[in-house]
Amino acid sequence: MHRIKFTIITLFPEALRPYLNSSMLFKAQERGIISIEYSNLRDFGLGPHKSVDDTPYGGGDGMLLRCEPVFEAIESIKSIHPDAEVILPTPVGQTWSQHLVKQFSGVDFHNPDSPFVTKHYIILCPHYEGYDERIMQIVDYPISLGDYVLTGGELPALIIIDSITRLLPGVLGGTTSAAIESFSEGDNLEYPQYTKPAEFRGMNVPEVLLSGNHGKIAEWRREQSQLRTAARASHSKGCSE
Ligand code: ADE
Numbered sequence: 001m002h003r004i005k006f007t008i009i010t011l012f013p014e015a016l017r018p019y020l021n022s023s024m025l026f027k028a029q030e031r032g033i034i035s036i037e038y039s040n041l042r043d044f045g046l047g048p049h050k051s052v053d054d055t056p057y058g059g060g061d062g063m064l065l066r067c068e069p070v071f072e073a074i075e076s077i078k079s080i081h082p083d084a085e086v087i088l089p090t091p092v093g094q095t096w097s098q099h100l101v102k103q104f105s106g107v108d109f110h111n112p113d114s115p116f117v118t119k120h121y122i123i124l125c126p127h128y129e130g131y132d133e134r135i136m137q138i139v140d141y142p143i144s145l146g147d148y149v150l151t152g153g154e155l156p157a158l159i160i161i162d163s164i165t166r167l168l169p170g171v172l173g174g175t176t177s178a179a180i181e182s183f184s185e186g187d188n189l190e191y192p193q194y195t196k197p198a199e200f201r202g203m204n205v206p207e208v209l210l211s212g213n214h215g216k217i218a219e220w221r222r223e224q225s226q227l228r229t230a231a232r233a234s235h236s237k238g239c240s241e
Pocket of ligand 1: 089092144145147149152153222
């Protein structure tokens with residue numbers, strides 16, 4: 001039984017497949033942890049040209065996704081999977097964060113061995129200049145990837161699927177969900193990490209990591225994690241001033 005099923009409604013499934021069929025996301029599907037299906041919005045298009053967009057009322061540039069193909073695509077999935085929830089990538093949505101990723105993963109990080117819940121997310125990828133606002137009525141979670149505007153919802157869909165999937169037990173090699181959570185040290189950023197060689201072009205791995213003293217190493221990592229988090233907070237503040 002899959003933990004999470006994603007159905008992606010898109011006009012460009014060929015833009016998504018190469019990434020989703022590579023590396024960890026491929027393995028996660030092979031191991032039956034997630035499943036990914038595509039629904040081509042064009043199949044629900046109107047008229048002989050299977051049109052999915054039109055010009056905005058009131059004037060303005062560009063084309064907007066029409067309601068009919070979107071509602072029909074979602075309703076055809078929901079007629080088989082009534083519990084599926086709809087995610088809409090949009091710049092006006094709630095900002096995607098690790099906190100939300102954990103919530104959407106359905107993993108109980110305090111009790112990783114508890115029986116898991118299965119989830120089904122429909123990700124609707126808009127394209128063109130935008131969408132008819134009435135589409136919001138059929139959306140459960142409008143999600144923004146950040147304060148910038150992309151040409152469509154495909155990249156956000158990849159990021160949403162990737163960030164959720166890496167938290168699911170069995171996806172990252174050999175790590176338990178509890179260990180995965182410690183990757184991000186609670187709400188702090190991860191500490192810096194190093195691998196061999198100990199010296200590269202005059203740059204040395206911090207001495208403490210070579211010391212074998214696990215107490216000192218843990219303390220150093222905690223400190224570094226806090227320093228990084230504070231540095232990023234002051235950087236973001238500087239950027240918004
Ligand atoms: N579609 C266009 N821009 C986007 C953004 N920043 N986040 C999510 N979806 C988008």
